[in-house]
Amino acid sequence: MSFPRKTHWTKDVTPELDGKEVILTGWVWDIRDLGNIKFILLRDREGIIQLTVKKGVAPEGVWSLTQSLGREDAIAVKGVVKASKIARAGVEVFPSEIHVVAKSKALPIDIWGSVETDLDTRLKYRSIDLKRPINSLIFRVESEVTRAIRETLYGRGFIEVFTPKIIVTSTEGGAELFTVQYFERAAYLAQSPQLYKEELTASLERVFEIAPAYRAEKHNTNYHLNEFISVDIEEAFANYMDVMDVLEDVIISVYERVNKVFSNELAKYGIEIKIPKKPFRRITYDEALDMLSRRGLKINWGDDVPKNGLELLSEEFNEPFFIIHFPTDLRAFYTKPLDSDPKISESFDLVIGGLEIASGSSRIHIKEQLIEALRKRGLNPENFESHLMVYDYGMPPHAGWGMGLYRLLMVLLKRDNIREVVLYPRDRFRLEP
């Protein structure tokens, strides 16, 4: 056992393995010393298991080694599983070998939950903070969420694409972008794959991308970051209603998957996954304004629904819902106006738990209309020449949406701060670790 590899994750050591030998690897979570018997709790990414070491029963080397074991030492263990009525998860392991592969000093922050550490300090020591079981859970959930998203999209005929994040022009015009020095030229970090994914509908028809996006905005809130993961789809020969249907399927598959895989673990933290039903409630922008007005929040027609408005509506509905038909001028230039009333647009936001999770629309697919929409917003069509060119060659009607992965995780896992669901967040003042 010069280089031990685990045969089982802790969670997979079940009473059915009684009498079997296993190899486990992980960290010493805690040690309980009862004199002639020691209980060592071994933590790995998936859980915690009890190792039982009895003086005179365990090999002498194992017994003496346990005297010097410390919390968070990385260890590899060979041992025999015993079903047990009293131990955690109904099993304990009697080690025949324990190898200390790396000692640990006393941690700079508490990971056991006896002392609360503020978020700033936790983020400063993020790689240590991630040893906390709740964090291991959050990021296992995140991986399962992207997996569910992709599988739902494959099932609906979407393929995954990769578009460049270094670009020459701003997607939406005036938004704030980070500048990159690209050899001799100034370039920008993409705020979204918007124009690329639209162009791709003219060939690949249904595309999605899960990739970083960048906004150089000076926000300092609990739900904005300057680098985030954007889930984007775009579909040819489709309108906003079609892609809202795709979005519903994506959200439901995420909730179902997370509930199926993690409901027991989440319950320990009081997190319950309530699976929404299809179709989600849909209210128009005008209806939202009326409802908010009755609740005492006046919003001028043409202004966006502010965060406290979304919260009031979420309180009222207590389930995911769409706001549809936003004023055309409120949305980006590529948003298609309603044929019947061009002041409003074939657009939608998905709101969950008071947060805008996703945003989408039917897009303009007629070149002259697109040029007109650019001009109306003070943008120069000449800067979009290579994009506009594509519209000359059979550009199909198309629609799509972008969703903030971290926001979805926030509401799914009921975290107050988006930084809790990001491994190494980037905000106005945080650029490391």
Added chain:
Amino acid sequence: MSFPRKTHWTKDVTPELDGKEVILTGWVWDIRDLGNIKFILLRDREGIIQLTVKKGVAPEGVWSLTQSLGREDAIAVKGVVKASKIARAGVEVFPSEIHVVAKSKALPIDIWGSVETDLDTRLKYRSIDLKRPINSLIFRVESEVTRAIRETLYGRGFIEVFTPKIIVTSTEGGAELFTVQYFERAAYLAQSPQLYKEELTASLERVFEIAPAYRAEKHNTNYHLNEFISVDIEEAFANYMDVMDVLEDVIISVYERVNKVFSNELAKYGIEIKIPKKPFRRITYDEALDMLSRRGLKINWGDDVPKNGLELLSEEFNEPFFIIHFPTDLRAFYTKPLDSDPKISESFDLVIGGLEIASGSSRIHIKEQLIEALRKRGLNPENFESHLMVYDYGMPPHAGWGMGLYRLLMVLLKRDNIREVVLYPRDRFRLEP
């Protein structure tokens, strides 16, 4: 049918659907006019199908509309499937409705294969170039490749992570990085997730990431780009041999999946997928130098194996192979030296078709050794303080690799230029589209 949505992709319209009504969407690939009968070839992302329109049989509106149809017009079609011995794929469709959803001008480049267009021009009009069936195939393969990679990694206990691409320090020291203006500070675009993924082994144990990576190198070759997709894994309690085994599984699953899904389509372009067998051949760096010396290529011990050396070796083996045990000084600071001979390292490159596809190693997990390795390379350990801190707290032995997704696609699909397998490539002189 004001807003038609396809019921079938062209490839799914098979003789078994004889007599059934379908809705198809796509583009007019070609029109063959036989006087009283017109054959319209309709292309979508998945293939091409024949629409048959007979004067006096088709509705009058359909017949008259076909008079003005042009190549690459975007259309939606409702029609009845007929099994046919002579038509392509054994079926034709008799349209009852045809809707032109967008007209096309004459294309700026040929997509039919009658005229060769040089790569530069094709990339200039990339969104049009992507309408070529070979390109639609390449990017459907790409999507399937990332899907196979992820499924293999999930199956081996890896979870997907997202690490920041805006960073403060260089991963490997002296490499050339793109500078980003991050508010008041200068920052860089990450050349790899190396240090983050290593830190994550101390909590999440087995992680992978598929994300953009950046190198500000002034290469101008057929196999380098300045922005590329890097597939990265890192595994706790594992060494280089363990992760080579993971890499073999990943490669084999990719070849198997692509062969299963696309072998017929690829055969049309003369592309055959030869599935490699496990374990891949492994030669040491010293053996590689000896073999190349016998072939007349002298390489000084300590220098990297140049491209023409990799080509000679690939010619000899004609299958994927590993070069292992590179000189320690040739590799990045985190590479673990062999205990038995610290001049050489527990490192490997995977070579396929004369190209370095992936590169990995066991990593140093002992803080003092890591500090020493930094110093030996002229790097200041103080610049790595927050990274080194993690090594104080039970840092497990670990190993991993990084793989260039586009290079894998190049060799898989036998493309000579990496730009062929990238939607919108970024190189020394190309920043748009």
